[in-house]
Amino acid sequence: MNDEALTPERILEAAEDVLRRYGPAKATVVDVSRALGVSHGSVYRHFPSKAALRDAVVERWLARSGSPLAKIAAEKGKAAKRLRRWFDTLIAGKRERALGDPELFATYLALAKEAREVVKAYVDVRFAELETLIAEGVAAGEFRRVNAKSAAQVVWDATTRFHNPAHASEWARPDIDDAFDDLWKLLMQGLAAA
Amino acid sequence: MNDEALTPERILEAAEDVLRRYGPAKATVVDVSRALGVSHGSVYRHFPSKAALRDAVVERWLARSGSPLAKIAAEKGKAAKRLRRWFDTLIAGKRERALGDPELFATYLALAKEAREVVKAYVDVRFAELETLIAEGVAAGEFRRVNAKSAAQVVWDATTRFHNPAHASEWARPDIDDAFDDLWKLLMQGLAAA
DNA sequence: GTACTGACAGATATTGAAATCTGTCAGTCG
DNA sequence: CGACTGACAGATTTCAATATCTGTCAGTAC
Numbered sequence: 001m002n003d004e005a006l007t008p009e010r011i012l013e014a015a016e017d018v019l020r021r022y023g024p025a026k027a028t029v030v031d032v033s034r035a036l037g038v039s040h041g042s043v044y045r046h047f048p049s050k051a052a053l054r055d056a057v058v059e060r061w062l063a064r065s066g067s068p069l070a071k072i073a074a075e076k077g078k079a080a081k082r083l084r085r086w087f088d089t090l091i092a093g094k095r096e097r098a099l100g101d102p103e104l105f106a107t108y109l110a111l112a113k114e115a116r117e118v119v120k121a122y123v124d125v126r127f128a129e130l131e132t133l134i135a136e137g138v139a140a141g142e143f144r145r146v147n148a149k150s151a152a153q154v155v156w157d158a159t160t161r162f163h164n165p166a167h168a169s170e171w172a173r174p175d176i177d178d179a180f181d182d183l184w185k186l187l188m189q190g191l192a193a194a
Numbered sequence: 195m196n197d198e199a200l201t202p203e204r205i206l207e208a209a210e211d212v213l214r215r216y217g218p219a220k221a222t223v224v225d226v227s228r229a230l231g232v233s234h235g236s237v238y239r240h241f242p243s244k245a246a247l248r249d250a251v252v253e254r255w256l257a258r259s260g261s262p263l264a265k266i267a268a269e270k271g272k273a274a275k276r277l278r279r280w281f282d283t284l285i286a287g288k289r290e291r292a293l294g295d296p297e298l299f300a301t302y303l304a305l306a307k308e309a310r311e312v313v314k315a316y317v318d319v320r321f322a323e324l325e326t327l328i329a330e331g332v333a334a335g336e337f338r339r340v341n342a343k344s345a346a347q348v349v350w351d352a353t354t355r356f357h358n359p360a361h362a363s364e365w366a367r368p369d370i371d372d373a374f375d376d377l378w379k380l381l382m383q384g385l386a387a388a
Numbered sequence: 389g390t391a392c393t394g395a396c397a398g399a400t401a402t403t404g405a406a407a408t409c410t411g412t413c414a415g416t417c418g
Numbered sequence: 419c420g421a422c423t424g425a426c427a428g429a430t431t432t433c434a435a436t437a438t439c440t441g442t443c444a445g446t447a448c
Contacts (some may be wrong), residue, residue: 006391028439039393044441154377158352166360183348189384200421222409233423236412 008039008046008056015057023103029053051114058115061108062122067095074119074127078094080192083155084184086133090126091162091180098168109165128154134191143191151191158187196336198230202240209251217297218304223247245308252309256303257286259271267323273331273388277349278378279329292362303359324350328335328385337385338363345385352381376378 003173004010014035018027029050033040047053098105112119133154135148143151161167162180170176198204208229212221223244227234241247266280292299306313328349329342337345355361356374362371 029441030439040440041394042392042440045391048441050440150376151380153373154380157355157373157377158380160355160361161351161358164355164360167354167358179347179351181350182344186345186348186352186384187380190380215409223411224409234410235424236422239421242411244410 005020006036006046008041009044011035011046012056012060015053016060016068018058019057019107019111020104024107038114039074054111055115055118058111059118062095062118065097068093069126069129071186072084075135078142079133079140080188083130083133083137086129087159087163087184091159094163094165094168095171098171105165109168112156112165127152127156131167136190141193146191166178200230200236200240204230205237206250206254208253209247213251213301213305214298218301232345248305249312252302252305253312256312259291260316261321262287263323267327272336272338273327274382277324277327277331280323281353281357281378285353288357288359288362289365292359292365292387299359303362306359313351314387319383321346321350331385335387338387339387349381349385352377354365 011032015027015032018031018035021027022031029043030040032053033043036043043053047056068089069086072082072089072183075082131148131152133145134146134151137143138145138148159180161170162183164177200293205226209226215221216225216286223237224234226247227237230237237247241250241315259305262283263280266276266283269276291302325342328337328340328345329364331337331341332342353374355364356370
């Protein structure tokens with residue numbers, strides 16, 4: 001079917017295809033190996049278990065979602081501006097995925113629920129970016145002298161409704177952007193240097 | 195089994211019992227009527243459908259949860275103090291139910307998901323209380339001259355993680371109260387009169 | 389020796405027949 | 419007459435048999 005060497009990369013690609021096509025409930029390791037034209041035993045030579053394979057798929061997906069955010073966090077410029085852009089990017093990206101292809105989004109959500117460790121690592125990275133952005137803002141005199149970690153937690157918690165997938169069903173509301181903007185104004189009022 | 199007249203009230207009590215015992219997946223109308231010693235046809239003389247019966251159970255439950263909040267909203271005194279007490283009561287109540295009897299909480303959550311209308315009415319009432327509290331604070335000069343409705347939305351959204359049942363699994367964390375307090379300080383910073 | 393296969397045991401999922409449930413209503417009881 | 423029953427049709431759920439899947443490993447091929 002395909003003579004190229006069987007690599008984790010190729011398996012992940014096939015696994016993503018199969019998950020997209022059949023959904024998380026029906027997709028099996030046998031399906032993945034069938035798509036690759038190999039026996040399912042071969043897949044197990046690269047991934048120790050079905051769960052590990054799914055974790056890797058989630059990891060790949062999260063890496064793709066996270067890279068624009070990492071880029072913004074690493075840029076130069078006003079921290080306040082970048083902070084806002086970071087959130088806009090986070091929220092717009094999730095919303096696009098959730099509303100653009102709800103079925104696929106639901107698939108990834110279901111996988112993510114089983115891949116707690118992987119998701120935790122992703123959130124930790126995002127949280128560190130947030131903390132850095134706030135610390136930079138404090139250092140530049142843009143923000144009040146808050147504790148960056150606590151402030152990051154506050155901003156993350158306060159914006160939960162707008163980025164946590166548990167609230168995805170609310171993201172289609174027409175007033176959602178206004179609601180975020182109102183919230184953001186209040187948060188910045190509390191955070192901005194006096 | 196019981197000679198008292200069959201009333202909606204008695205049926206609701208039995209329905210709650212049955213739901214508590216069997217959970218939302220297994221509880222049937224036949225179970226409820228068995229518990230009451232009547233035929234299930236009799237239950238249908240008081241509730242047009244199983245869904246209506248469940249809606250009524252949820253309504254009763256929400257009325258119980260909401261009454262302390264209504265009381266606080268109606269009290270006299272500093273709006274800022276009452277606003278904080280209102281949230282503390284809201285959050286403590288939910289947390290107690292969620293952590294005290296997780297199985298029962300899960301049962302009610304499952305029912306609530308099917309009773310959107312009833313839940314919406316409950317949330318609307320809570321939201322109106324919030325709006326009133328903020329409007330009173332503005333009128334008393336405690337808060338800046340914000341639009342009460344928008345501000346209520348902001349405060350509700352920002353505190354979502356702490357009162358929305360979708361986040362119940364996070365309520366057991368030891369740092370949850372600190373996180374809420376930090377968030378509250380920032381919100382009040384933005385809301386308090388200059 | 390390395391990459392892969394395919395048969396296997398135990399676990400999980402699917403299926404279709406049987407049981408139970410929901411909602412209705414003609415009929416019974418007091 | 420009004421409150422309740424119980425039999426009924428169609429929808430839904432349960433259960434047990436059957437099929438498929440997961441993960442392992444001895445064996446094949448190169």
